[in-house]
Amino acid sequence: xxxxxxxxxxxxxxxxxxxxxxxxxxxxxxxxxxxxxxxxxxxxxxxxxxxxxxxxxxxxxxxxxxxxxxxxxxxxxxxxxxxxxxxxxxxxxxxxxxxxxxxxxxxxxxxxxxxxxxxxxxxxxxxxxxxxxxxxxxxxxxxxxxxxxxxxxxxxxxxxxxxxxxxxxxxxxxxxxxxxxxxxxxxxxxxxxxxxxxxxxxxxxxxxxxxxxxxxxxxxxxxxxxxxxxxxxxxxxxxxxxxxxxxxxxxxxxxxxxxxxxxxxxxxxxxxxxxxxxxxxxxxxxxxxxxxxxxxxxxxxxxxxxxxxxxxxxxxxx
Numbered sequence: 539x540x541x542x543x544x545x546x547x548x549x550x551x552x553x554x555x556x557x558x559x560x561x562x563x564x565x566x567x568x569x570x571x572x573x574x575x576x577x578x579x580x581x582x583x584x585x586x587x588x589x590x591x592x593x594x595x596x597x598x599x600x601x602x603x604x605x606x607x608x609x610x611x612x613x614x615x616x617x618x619x620x621x622x623x624x625x626x627x628x629x630x631x632x633x634x635x636x637x638x639x640x641x642x643x644x645x646x647x648x649x650x651x652x653x654x655x656x657x658x659x660x661x662x663x664x665x666x667x668x669x670x671x672x673x674x675x676x677x678x679x680x681x682x683x684x685x686x687x688x689x690x691x692x693x694x695x696x697x698x699x700x701x702x703x704x705x706x707x708x709x710x711x712x713x714x715x716x717x718x719x720x721x722x723x724x725x726x727x728x729x730x731x732x733x734x735x736x737x738x739x740x741x742x743x744x745x746x747x748x749x750x751x752x753x754x755x756x757x758x759x760x761x762x763x764x765x766x767x768x769x770x771x772x773x774x775x776x777x778x779x780x781x782x783x784x785x786x787x788x789x790x791x792x793x794x795x796x797x798x799x800x801x802x803x804x805x806x807x808x809x810x811x812x813x814x815x816x817x818x819x820x821x822x823x824x825x826x827x828x829x830x831x832x833x834x835x836x837x838x839x840x841x842x843x844x845x846x847x848x849x850x851x852x853x854x855x856x
Contacts, residue, residue, distance in 0.1 A: 544571035546666055547589070551575070551582040551596035551608065552628075561595060564655050570662075579603035583611055590616075591623055592669050593662055598629035598640075598648070605629075606643045613644040614803055617760060620680055622672030624665035628653060642795050671764040679759070696770040698748055699755035707769040707777050711832040714781050718825055723783040726822040728793050729839040730758065733815045733851040735774035746809050753805035754814060761796040777836075790820040790856035797854050815852035819843030822856075 548570055550561050558575040565573055574591070576582035579600055586594075594612060598605040605627045612623050627640055627648040640648050646665045649658060679700045694706035702710065714725040732754060739747040751774065758768045758776060767779040778796070782788035797818055804811035819842025821835050830838075842855040849855070 543569040546570060546662075547572040547574070547592045548662070549574045549576065549582060549585060549591040549594045551577075551579060551594060551600070551605075553577055553597065553600050557597070561653075561658075564658065565662075568655075568659050579605070579608040579611070582608060583615065586612065586615055586623070590619055590621055593624045593626065593666055595626050595628070595662075598627045598631065598636075606640065606645070609640075609644040613760070613799075617756060617803075618806065620676050622669050622676065622760070624669035626661055626665060642798075668764070672760070675759070675764060676756075699752055699770050701755050701759075701776070702767065702769040704769070704771040707767075707771055707779065708832050708836075710767050710769075711779055711835065714779060715823060715830070715832060715835070717781060718823060719829070721783065722785070722825045723781060724785050724788040724822050724824045725835075726778075726780045726782075726788070726790065726820060727835050727839045728778040728780075728790075728796075728818055728820045729771075729836070729843040730776040730778060730796075730816050730818050731843055731847070732774040733817055733847075738812065742807075742809050746807050746812075749807040750805055750812055750814065753807065753812075754800070754816075757800055757803075757805065758796065761799050777839075785824055788822070790822060791854075793818050793820055793856075794854050797852070801852055817843055817846035817851045818854045819846055820854065820856045 548565060550558050550573065552558050562573050562575060574585060576585055580603060582594070582596070596605045596608055609625050609627070612625060616622050624646045625644065627645050628651055629636060629648055630651045637648070646668060647661050649661060694702055694709070696703045711727060718725040735747070738750055755768065755770060755776065758778065762768060762778060762780070769777045769779070771777050778793070797816060801815045804813045819839045821838035821842060823830050823835055846853045846855040
């Protein structure tokens with residue numbers, strides 16, 4: 539359920555006091571009740587460490603740590619806090635390149651300066667819905683994980699990570715293909731394999747290996763849309779199933795952002811931060827393609843995954 543304006547916790551981050559006060563005044567008049575602000579990105583992270591925010595409004599250009607670096611740090615903090623903070627950046631940058639860079643580094647939305655008050659309110663409402671969906675999903679997974687005995691009894695659930703298992707993946711993939719045949723669009727299956735995972739088990743033991751698997755599963759969930767499905771199909775192999783109704787807006791390269799996120803941020807374990815990389819193979823199906831079964835699509839994705847491993851791992855093959 540979407541929180542009311544009074545309940546939504548918003549953190550404003552800008553090194554200019556007049557901007558902070560102006561935004562606070564605008565949002566107060568719009569009915570938002572929980573407003574905080576910070577003058578620098580480190581101050582913002584300190585606050586978020588004590589009290590998470592639902593929405594973070596930040597300037598792109600700030601001394602020391604800029605808005606993009608802040609966004610990446612917030613994503614890591616979200617991961618440790620089992621929640622999702624929506625991030626909107628303010629910028630005077632023009633063109634598509636800044637937009638692509640912002641989204642690739644974890645930003646949910648951004649506004650060009652000077653800021654239009656009505657647009658600001660509308661964008662906050664939009665990203666707040668996204669944050670609520672993500673946080674609710676994470677909390678649901680945590681509840682399921684605490685009840686391991688019940689998870690073992692569920693035929694379509696992986697008891698370790700709380701993700702769907704191979705049987706669930708096959709059933710959902712069949713549903714996606716049927717939807718694609720009926721409505722058009724693009725269904726995709728990405729097979730994701732943790733590189734050299736056996737070395738983790740051999741060096742640190744299976745309990746730490748399980749921590750890596752759970753952290754990896756969480757990283758994948760955080761990296762995809764709420765409508766996408768992440769499953770564990772066995773061992774250190776995972777699958778991401780997506781559907782895009784508009785083929786023009788789909789590119790397999792969106793999985794490259796996931797691969798970079800995995801390689802750039804280590805997974806926290808009881809033995810310390812664990813660097814992890816992954817190989818990804820992607821296969822897609824659209825209505826104009828020859829009819830294909832779920833098993834055939836998975837086989838194509840597995841073949842791409844095999845190529846990624848053969849070419850040196852830590853890469854994406856489509």
